[in-house]
Amino acid sequence: MPHELIRLTNLTQVFDGETVLDSINLYINNQEFLTLLGPSGCGKTTTLRIIGGFQTPTSGDVLFDGKRINDLPPHKRKINTVFQKYALFPHLDVYDNIAFGLRIAKLRETEVDERVTEMLGVVSLKGFENRKVNSLSGGQQQRVAIARALVNRPKVLLLDEPLGALDLRLRKDMQNELKRIRQAMGITFVYVTHDQEEALSMSDTVVVMDNGRIQQIGTPEDIYNEPKNAFVADFIGESNILDGIMHEDYVVEFCGRKFQCLDKGFGPKEPVDVVLRPEDVDIVPLGQGQLSGTVTDITFKGVHYDIIVDLKGFKWLIQTTDHSPVGSQVGISLEPDAIHVMHKSEYSGQFGDYSSYSAEFDELADNVEEDADE
């Protein structure tokens, strides 16, 4: 039975006059996999540290099982953490690292042994008991960190970018491993990441954060299909975001013509942001679609091509499996369910234009972000 386990009310954190968290309100159910997702500096790690007890909020409350725990030190919380870069004890071997919490809790050594052995099985590290943690690979250290936290059977496990230091292949494996472990143990996971794909594929609930504020809370499908504003639309996946006007329910105008859509409930003639996911846009022979443009760039991505199409000066990103040569004129076709309409926000106009698109630049920006996290 899902019930509320953690609640954050009006949580605000100020460091040296800088507001890092601005009135966060959030509840977390038991057995939920909740992900805090956002770029570096959005406040996601600070939120996690407050839940863990390593940070006292400037104002607002943290409730655990209905009780206020703002001033409860970390060692008295039924919460364990998997730290960024693991923070394993270098003076202890794998077994002693995992047994650490149980020994502090003064369990009998036979029970310690039982639970550590069981946990070594869960994270597939049998036979590594007496290895020094520094001699392990990143993925193995990561599993020790998870085992060290889970062996205490906490009600909540906090994970701070646990897969950030692993290479792509290992990260995918560990994502599946984490999902499997959580299902097996039935523990609430609060997961912090800046990797949107990781968030979408693992979570029950995604909380998108930016600038110390929650931008949207929802299931991965909600977040992807129904982004609330231009920031969410851009941060979660790729988006073309255009200025539009909502004429009436189900009718939106952009690029100089009206389109059928599935959105309603906007004011008459309300200016809106229109989101078009690159994979929802179809390239058709010239003259067959509602719009037309010129291909200016094409990049092979393996599964699909990234094609940049210039529509009267505004560049769209379109993902399709069909090749279109640079310079060719193409038609563009949009189904009503490809169009998503959002209210204007402070982020309007900042995102969703691919005029400066470059595949190389994209990767560069990703790397910079990862470095900044360290």
Added chain:
Amino acid sequence: MSKKKRWLSGPYVLWMVIFTVVPLGVVAYFALTDNITGAFTLQKRANVGSYLPIFLRSVGLSLVSAVICLLIGYPVAYCIARTKPSTQRLLYLLVMLPMCMSFLLRTLAWVALLEDTGILNTFLGKLGIGPLPLIRNYAAVILGMAYNYLPYMIMPLYSVIVKIDHRLVEAAQDLGCNSVQVFSRVILPLSLPGIVSGVTMVFVPAVSTFYISQKLGSTGTILIGDVVESQFKGAYNPNLGAALSLVLMALVFVCVGLMNRFTDDDGEEIVTI
């Protein structure tokens, strides 16, 4: 390192050969020869054994002063390591400051402070107390050692503690440790290499010192360093002095070896002299 770069250590190797290896050979030669005939002999060295009480006294006083240095130095090193980096540099400099002054001068200053007609006793006398026997005893010798070598304790402790990742402290708290347990389970074991090297760096110079006991001690607190010195300068029996030096050296090696066994088995990060 490539073979081509090895010659860079040439000057040091040359220096060590001329000023350490060769003199060591000379010491060994003197230790094993007769002072009159120059023939190899061990017979005359039998009396080295009679200096055993002095050896033990040297080791004992040095260990006590090393422990005192540890008890004073650890909290200070810990505090320095926990301040912000700019403050750390300043505090570290302050700790090092006494070392800019001559070792002899520092010891003589203690004589001026502690002697029967010294500053402290004069002051106490005005209050109607004393004069107290502050000098010419074990306590004064230990004080002199601890005072002079305290920075050598703080240096390695600080450099080990400052490298302890703060996340390990948080991890320990996360796993249920209160602040005492955080210290005993994580910080203390991780600073063990610093403790060993600090104790070594205090113990080794203290055990062979000769000046401190001459100035702050009495004839009853004479140390092995004093005996060695007097064999060369006073009694003029350099052969006995050399033999005592060799025994002292062996003793130091044994002590350092024993202490190093307390650190990790893979022996990483051990900073010894």
